[in-house]
Amino acid sequence: MNYELLTFIWFVLLGVLLTGYAILDGFDLGVGILHPFIAKDDRERRLVMNSIGPLWDGNEVWLVTFGGALFAAFPVAYATVFSSFYTAFFLLLTCLIGRAVSLEFRSKVHTPAWRKFWDIGFFLSSFTAAFLLGVAGGNVMAGMELGPKYLYEGNLLSQVYWYPLLVGCLTASLFALHGAIYLYLKTEHELQARARRFITKLFYLFAGLYVVVSFATFLHVPHATENIANYPILWIVPVLNALAVLNIPRAMHLGKPGYAFFTSSMVIAAFATLFSVAIFPNFMLSTLDPAYSVTLENARSSRGTLQTMLIIAVIGMPCVLSYTVIIYWIFRGKTKLDSNSY
């Protein structure tokens, strides 16, 4: 297979992994963000946590695999992106650790103070993780201060300004909305009614931010629309994105929460696709000199490795998908507490 095509396939596959991660971990991060607001007593808190109990760990694997695949397929991009976001990524790691152990440890001791501690930990880590993912995405979109030989010359402060922060808010609100729809599907009675009210509020918040970030992107990141301008067929992505956004309240109104969840998943997929389209053919655009950018071409692995990895992916992905389906099937239906619950 042709080297250029292989490179492109791996760019697309990384997009697929990132999309899978955002859709799946998106709802459980969202559940974490909503946790302190939506659940009124200890039983409800446990229900909310157990709605994602069997699934969050597998969802996070998409991120781990994305990291591994980026390392293998585009090592230069992996090295540059990860070392540039040094502080932000260590905070993200702190959050991912915090979330895992908050879930695992919360119900292990029966004192209110213990549970309160892990509840706060669960919320803070979920929210910050979602927010930081958005901030990182915003920075990559806008380009970063990359000097010669892929050396990042900026610092934490140059990553924290209005545009990435806005994208961070957008991501957190989208995940929260996605999580609220998921909770609506997994809960009953009063808790479910509360989830319904959250969906409406979060939708307005998200839709508002969506409009603001769209304008901000046109103004601040002019190169983001270049690819769409060059290939008008790509207009289909933002159009579908907008339609999907509008379809969320419609589906809820029609009383089809499953359809609404599918739609919010599609919104996330559309965002991930827009992101990939916007940055192509770069992984990290240098704002100092475009010649310093990390591109698909200068970041990729050898042809042999890309080919081997493609074989690995072709063997592995069907397995992954089949047992993902089995697990989601086994844990379908409303969340109930039993002796195995958190």
Place this chain on the structure above:
Amino acid sequence: MMDVEILSRLQFAGTIMFHYLFPPLSIGLGLQLFLCELSYYRTRNPAWEAAARFWTRVFAVNFAMGVATGIVMEFEFGTNWAAYSRFVGDVFGSALAAEGIFAFFLESGFLAVLVFGWDRVGPKMHLFSTLMVFLGSMFSAVWIVVANSWQQTPAGYHIVWQDVQGEMTPRAEVTSFWGMVLNPSSVDRLTHTLIGALVLGAFFVASVCSYYLLKNRHHEVARRCLSIALPSALLFTVLAAVTGHDSAQKLVETQPAKLAAMEAHFHTSDEPTGLTLFGWPDTENETIHFSIKLPYLLSLMVYNDPTVPVPGMDQIPEDERPPVWLPFQTFHLMVGLGTMMIGIAGLACWSWYRKTYEQKRWLLWAVVFMPLAAMTANQAGWITAEVGRQPWIVYPSVQDGVEMMGLKTADGLSESVTAQQVLSSIILFGIIYSLLFAVWVFVLNNKIQHGPESGEELTEYKRKLKADSMSEKFGQSGKSHGGDMLEEGVR
């Protein structure tokens, strides 16, 4: 201010040692859990089910810690070792990606069924899920050890020079995937590492059960589990010695500097080489204080021939010598602990066979403390392997008669990262990990003190659960909780 290299090495060593507390226990416990469930599946004895449910709870706490601390490692390659990542990405990355796709998805998926599926799937599906989680964690170890072994004994690659904005920069590229995977040390290191994990799991189960016997609790479950754990502890400790010996023998060809460091063997001579049992190596004066040395033994162990001299540290260029003190001490610690574990496991099995095990309180107490020995041995082995390969992060090697360049640890760093950043991440993670460690010990102790349910409690719980779901089916307002076990959330 300390320099970035030392800080980054400290950070990596610290985070990986902390991480490495958990995966070996997950792997080892995974096997014990599977054997318990297999016995339940065959006998349908509720005591076996109670045992399996109990070990699942312990397993879940440990597994969550392993997952949470594992992502850190993957990120650190990029954040702290960007130059290294660019150099090895083509090789190392594919092993890491294979781990993600072949191992992580498998274990995390079926972990859900293992932990949350007790009342949702039948015993057959549950047994299958346990096996998948165990295999998943083994596959995970396979790819990680392969990736690490490639750095120690690289194979199946060549060096390509690339023009990076005017400067020619080398990087390793795969020429043979299987050559890379099955590099000269992969199989030996993998079997030794996995068996080290199985030793830990077997002793962990034996330890908790012996503790119950000492405290006069949960006899039924404890005796059953011991009948599996003790023989496997003996089998795996012996296998650990065999595979360890094989690994060490290979070193004389692949990493003579590491072997010399492990033995503090400073001077090569024409005489056969002796084995140092204890001592305090002094690199500056190139001697070992307070040492006890057995003649001929090292030559015998390395070459299966007592007369062939083993090359010493003086055969290695001065700037390529690893530190000696640490690999020497950790290696001897590992061997010492291993020997002790073989002894204890042997004694325990013998007295179990003679049915006197439960009366020998000192032996029960000894077994109670064995997991600490196993864990220390695992960590010590890791330190020996990693410190012994310094100053190389990727060893230089000879491929088809061509000498390939290696990569020194100092050249693998992220150039854009400052010492301040690394130091703050060390402090941040120092705090988080200390807290986590305390919580983990606390929760684990809680689980162990609570212990398994008895067979009767379990039967009662299942009856209630069934009654609950029946009343729900018929639209009656069934109780929302199904008995004490639900209230407790005793998972």
